[in-house]
Amino acid sequence: MMNKRYFITGIGTEVGKTVVSAALVDYLGTAYWKPIQSGDLQASDSMRIRALCTSEPTIFPEQYQLKHPASPHDASEREGIQISLTDFSMPNQTAALLVEGAGGLFVPINSEEFMIDLMDQLGLPAILVCRDYLGCINHTLLSIAALVHKGIQLAFVVFNGAFEPATQRVIESHLPAGTDAIYIPEIKEINKMNLSTAVGQIKIVEHTNGAFRK
Ligand SMILES: Nc1ncnc2c1ncn2[C@@H]1O[C@H](COP(=O)(O)OP(=O)(O)OP(=O)(O)O)[C@@H](O)[C@H]1O
Numbered sequence: 001m002m003n004k005r006y007f008i009t010g011i012g013t014e015v016g017k018t019v020v021s022a023a024l025v026d027y028l029g030t031a032y033w034k035p036i037q038s039g040d041l042q043a044s045d046s047m048r049i050r051a052l053c054t055s056e057p058t059i060f061p062e063q064y065q066l067k068h069p070a071s072p073h074d075a076s077e078r079e080g081i082q083i084s085l086t087d088f089s090m091p092n093q094t095a096a097l098l099v100e101g102a103g104g105l106f107v108p109i110n111s112e113e114f115m116i117d118l119m120d121q122l123g124l125p126a127i128l129v130c131r132d133y134l135g136c137i138n139h140t141l142l143s144i145a146a147l148v149h150k151g152i153q154l155a156f157v158v159f160n161g162a163f164e165p166a167t168q169r170v171i172e173s174h175l176p177a178g179t180d181a182i183y184i185p186e187i188k189e190i191n192k193m194n195l196s197t198a199v200g201q202i203k204i205v206e207h208t209n210g211a212f213r214k
């Protein structure tokens with residue numbers, strides 16, 4: 001993992017992007033940035049990273065903190081705020097950074113633009129977090145197709161938590177060449193100690209010669 005600047009997205013909201021970010025911030029020794037937070041302002045993703053990480057990472061302030069726990073296009077409109085792609089630029093003080101999106105790739109940030117457009121503008125390779133639920137195969141393969149279509153490099157797919165073997169297998173066998181897999185265990189109770197144990201159990205498997213090897 002030479003390049004340590006990534007955009008962490010997910011196959012949807014609540015799939016574990018923040019839990020995975022906390023684990024990878026500690027594993028890789030990166031800083032963290034959540035450009036748009038909507039909802040949970042008293043327990044924001046940045047605050048959870050602060051609470052879960054052992055490495056005391058640099059956390060860059062959110063560009064937008066929206067009160068409403070909804071899609072950013074909706075939350076911002078309710079607050080009379082207009083989000084625009086041109087509002088965002090990468091914090092350049094650090095070589096190693098994880099940027100966490102809100103929800104998945106086609107979450108709108110305004111009436112025309114989507115989270116995937118922000119990823120494209122920031123120019124970072126993506127990490128796609130998936131979690132096992134009925135429907136996750138479709139959400140994962142659609143997300144991969146959207147990234148490929150947009151020409152965004154997919155560095156890693158994260159299998160977050162426990163997976164049904166048949167689900168894991170079919171996703172692994174459809175990873176694009178050049179996309180590696182990261183495995184993060186199911187964590188019983190999410191707290192700093194258990195997160196640190198999970199960091200010790202992270203597994204990374206490389207995709208080589210167009211085939212996924214285990
Ligand atoms: N590896 C894991 N083991 C056990 N539970 C997990 C794991 N990852 C995530 N969860 C559960 O899923 C919940 C949602 O995770 P998280 O807040 O990281 O999602 P998210 O994708 O960041 O959501 P958002 O779109 O709001 O940013 C967590 O509070 C936790 O309960």
Ligand SMILES: C[C@H](N)[C@@H](CCCCCC(=O)O)NC(=O)O
Nearest residue numbers: 013037038039069070071102103
């Ligand atoms: C409210 C959520 N927790 C999240 C926004 C999720 C938007 C999902 C929209 C959708 O896909 O329908 N906010 C955030 O990550 O700050």
Ligand SMILES: [Mg+2]
Nearest residue numbers: 017018045100
């Ligand atoms: Mg999150």
